[in-house]
Amino acid sequence: MLHAVLINGIFQDSVTLMVVSRDLSALPKVNRVSVMMGTPANKNVFRETGLWHAAFEVATPNDLCLVVDSDDNDPAIAGAMAEQVKNRLAEQARTNRKAGYPLARTWRRARQLLPEANLALISVAGHYVIEPARQALEDGCNVMIFSDNVSLEHELELKMSAREKGLLVMGPDCGTAIVNKAPLAFANRVPSGPIAVVGASGTGTQEVTCQIARLGSGITHALGLGGRDLSERIGGISALTALDFVAQDSASRVIAFVSKPPSPAVKERILEAMKNIGKPVVAMFLGERVIQRNMGNIHFTQTLDETAALAVELACIDAHVSSLPDVSNSSICGLYCGGTLAAEAAFLLAENQGIELDAAHPDGFMLHSGGHRIIDLGDDAYTRGRPHPMIDPTPRNDMIRALASDLSIGVLLLDVVLGYGGHMDPAGEIVTAVAALRAARGEQAPIVVIANLTGTADDPQDRGEQSKKLEEAGILIAESVRSAILIAARAISAQPAQTGEAPALLREAPAIVNIGLRSFADDLLANEVKVVHEQWEPAAGGNERMQRLLAQLN
């Protein structure tokens, strides 16, 4: 049997009421208790869950609706539960008072208390979001909307207004973001690092940021977009702003982007924006099969862990490359002893640079296009009448030295194959040849040398010794051919033009007005983020006549 009662004069957020509903449902003599504000959406929930009561017909969004499902026929049980609700909310208010941050009831007061506020974190019921969000934007603050059930019209209005002001709207339905270490809503404690995450997916962003942390790296920021941002209607406004923000942030060296597949037109815009950033971007459009893994600086991935791992790898590469001499806009030459290593290098470089592989490989040229060349020195053309280059390094040494006169080449890729049967000191041979090459080219024509070591610690040549020799000679050791190609491609790519200052949101210490769920403010406080909590209620208690008068009385 259902008993219901309306409680006036109490406005509470839905999460608080859910907790109260859960606690009251555990009391004896009741099967289920549900407490919600009387919004049209909540009224539907009552209907759909079989908890509808005629008393709710007249309920307004400012009435607290309480329904008790009980075997008890005495309607007084609803009144008793109403008392419980009031007591529990009052108790909560008392606990709230011990907050370590200022409380406000209006945006105006919140700004008085936190004049430097740069972001409003909004988690009030969806149909109320528009007012506080508008107010924050008008006041020059970025906005994160945790709430869902915000209309498309409102989302578009807010995002267009934000775009005009150079501000970012994260959400609606944006579950997570981390701005300058400030955890916004559902967020993890992620170490600082060089990767910026931009995500239209809450848990996707959480997983990627956590994987990044697990791999020993960290993030600059994780910006959220909300699930509908990349739809045709919204057009990726926030995605474009977020990409622009992290592009301008010099601390963000690599960008990881996570979303569901955007609509085709939006995707084109997003990819164009990513391309223009110049920084390495790892893009994951969940559910989309990756056919081409690379498009210049954009790398496509299929899984969250892959996204994180690649972002971390690119960040490491970025750190390496920034310590190397500038060889941007030069070409790559790969001189491989191993045919398959050469073939893999050729395939990956072609994909990376967007060039076609030839079917035929004359003279061991696995790739000879766009100024780049990858040569397999194990090809018949080089072994006729000679030992294999894995045994006799002379031919490769000669070719290395010959690069002294080819100044178009800025990166040299090599393989070092250890193991039984091979040369006993291939690294030593390379070091001598590279030293001669560098001496001949001089400091004006630097060359970056990247080597792959195929071998184990137990091999007769001693992998450790070999790699030490190479490193001491200023030769980079790549973990794999794939990695070598990534480093090489990064080294020759034009460095992104260093833009001016990062946008204020990413530059300044976060100062947040939390509107709605109290616990988000607690989390911010625990992270030593400046926060004011606004205990939001609809203007004039939802009295629409008074709202209309107030709007005009200026």
Place this chain on the structure above:
Amino acid sequence: MENSALYETLNQANAAVIAEIKKARPHLVDVKPAEDCIPALREGRTLLHAGPPIEWVDMTGPMQGAVLGASLFEGWAKSADEAETLAAGGKIRFVPCHDNSAVGPMGGITSAHMPVLVVRNAEQGNVAYCNLNEGIGKVMRFGAFEGEVQTRLAWMRDVLAPVLSEALARIEGGVNLTTLMAQAITMGDEFHQRNIAASTLLLKTLAADIVGTAASLEKKQEVLSFLGRTDQFFLNVAMAYCKCVMDAGATIEAGTIVTAMARNGRDFGIRVSGLGKRWFTAPVNTPVGLFFTGYSQDDANPDIGDSAITETLGIGAAAMIAAPGVTRFLGAGGFADALEISEEMREIFIDTNPVLQIPTWDFQAACLGLDVRRVVETGITPLINTGIAHRKAGIGQVGAGIVRAPLGCFEKALEALAAQQGIKA
């Protein structure tokens, strides 16, 4: 109001009101018989009362008790019964203190021969009056009217008032109340529930000149002793101060600033800077708080008195943080509660009062400029610190606590402002 046309916006009008309020410098200049100051009291049997207009039949116990007390004091009746017959028979005219440049705590009943504090604004020149605080316990303002009440009223008329008048006459320009209150708020007074610092400072200021009067040593001792033990003596001074300041602001005759809040035991009334002397009323709430031994919430009279003029200026409960000690009247009541109250009140005031800085609020200034619009917008109604009278006549004060102004009077005022501006919902 025709003055509304002088200001392009309500915000500009409010700025003008606030400028007047900030400019005001009320001084305590004299203590005189009420009839010398207030012409209405010279006409037949007339009494001032607290709050918006009210007639005998609608008065609650404390105000009726005070009417009986004043009738006995003025000699209009020989007994309480006789006095009641007069009042019930329409033989006494009742007018609000607020219509006569005056305020009165609780019942606010003031008669011709009771002395009043004379507070003059040295800047704009307007004057405000308030009767003198009788101390605590069985006192007329809370509705007690017999025995010691009459004795004390007579002593105040015959001894206290003349001595204070003479002492004040010795002080050039009177006592600058702004500087005194600026000091007292740093000493833990919020000027409604707690006035012990200001009362002490006033005594300190007056002591030498009281001693310097021509009164007998015995009378001077009585006066000093009374001032020394009457912790709330300054409440009435603070009320006259606030009335004087708010009246100065009201002369702008435009804007949305509340210039008076007053309760008559039945209705809570407010006046607004742009709406002249019109009262906007709603039924009063009943204060909750702590009660003297033997009394309980059931004995509490509904909210009454002009003392909410302190909250109108932005002190009293709005400055609760200045006097965390009095938050005990809230029930649990700790420093956090005091802070929360002042922070909440800050939402509905549009400015701060540069002369009243509060150390416990990190030297933020007290609230200033209670805006009708903000009350309606936020639903936050002014909180008021108040004494609690027994609901029956003749018993007096039974406790102290807090009470909220009802939202209804602010909504009515907002409607009137909209009508005045030609705004439709």
